Amino acid sequence: MQEVVITYETLFELLKRERERVDLQKIEPSFFSDTINYIKDKKKILEAKDGLFAHEEKKKTERQLENIYKILKELYERREKKIISLALDKSRTKSNLIDTTALLKEEKVIFDALTGLLDNYRDAILYSVLNERMPFMNTVEEKKPREEFKSALELKKPTKLVRFISSVPKFVGTELEEYGPFNEEDIANLPAEIADVLMGKGKAEEINDE
Numbered sequence: 001m002q003e004v005v006i007t008y009e010t011l012f013e014l015l016k017r018e019r020e021r022v023d024l025q026k027i028e029p030s031f032f033s034d035t036i037n038y039i040k041d042k043k044k045i046l047e048a049k050d051g052l053f054a055h056e057e058k059k060k061t062e063r064q065l066e067n068i069y070k071i072l073k074e075l076y077e078r079r080e081k082k083i084i085s086l087a088l089d090k091s092r093t094k095s096n097l098i099d100t101t102a103l104l105k106e107e108k109v110i111f112d113a114l115t116g117l118l119d120n121y122r123d124a125i126l127y128s129v130l131n132e133r134m135p136f137m138n139t140v141e142e143k144k145p146r147e148e149f150k151s152a153l154e155l156k157k158p159t160k161l162v163r164f165i166s167s168v169p170k171f172v173g174t175e176l177e178e179y180g181p182f183n184e185e186d187i188a189n190l191p192a193e194i195a196d197v198l199m200g201k202g203k204a205e206e207i208n209d210e
Contacts, residue, residue, distance in 0.1 A: 006031075006038040008064055015075045023201075024082040024102040031104065039068065083107055087114035089200075091122060092193045097171040160195035162204040163187050 017025045028034070045061045048054065083103070090098045090111075103111055125135040163185065170180040173194055182188060187207065190198070198204040 006034045008068065011035070011068060011071050011075070015071050015078075018075055018078045023099075024079060024086065026102045027104065029104060032106065035072065039065070042068070079107065080110075083111050084114060087111050087118060089197050090115045091118035093173070093191075093197055095171055095173055095194060095197070097194070097197060158192040159189050160192045161187065161189050161207045162195050162198065163207055164198075164204045166203055168198065168203050 014025070014027060042061055042065050046058055046065075048058075086098055086100065086103075089095075090100075091114075100108065100111060128135045164182045164187075166184055168180055168182045170178055173179055173191065179188070179190065179194070195204065195206065199206060
């Protein structure tokens with residue numbers, strides 16, 4: 001594989017892409033280690049002995065490091081927000097329609113932890129209330145929803161009628177049921193949570209009854 005070279009320009013371009021696009025953008029798996037090495041190289045310039053033009057070079061490097069830190073902070077926070085959104089979609093739909101291929105391995109840990117936490121509290125609060133029981137916050141553990149809770153939710157699950165704007169391959173829904181594949185202009189009545197994910201990704205639009 002070609003070695004990835006991190007520069008001020010590449011960091012700014014990564015941030016620009018993350019700002020301009022809704023979906024989480026793919027970056028190289030070695031991004032963090034490459035960035036750490038880049039920062040270390042910049043700090044070596046600051047630690048170097050004084051010489052001809054060294055003072056100006058150090059001042060320039062200090063300014064650049066300040067901007068690098070700002071870029072990295074914003075890049076992290078923008079990706080963090082998108083990871084939270086992905087975890088919400090995953091927890092709500094239980095569907096493998098959610099694309100997590102752009103996550104770095106470190107970000108996948110965050111995604112899995114958030115998804116598990118949201119699943120657990122959904123079990124403890126939502127499924128309890130749907131069965132006329134008080135939420136049991138002291139028993140939030142990693143476990144599957146109780147079957148009777150799931151049945152109650154299914155009775156109340158809303159649906160939406162949608163028209164597909166582009167083709168979508170077969171995918172698995174909330175209760176491991178299969179949907180699709182769908183072609184452009186196909187119409188389907190889907191669980192509202194799944195329909196919302198599809199519409200959010202620009203794959204479908206809702207058909208409202210007149």
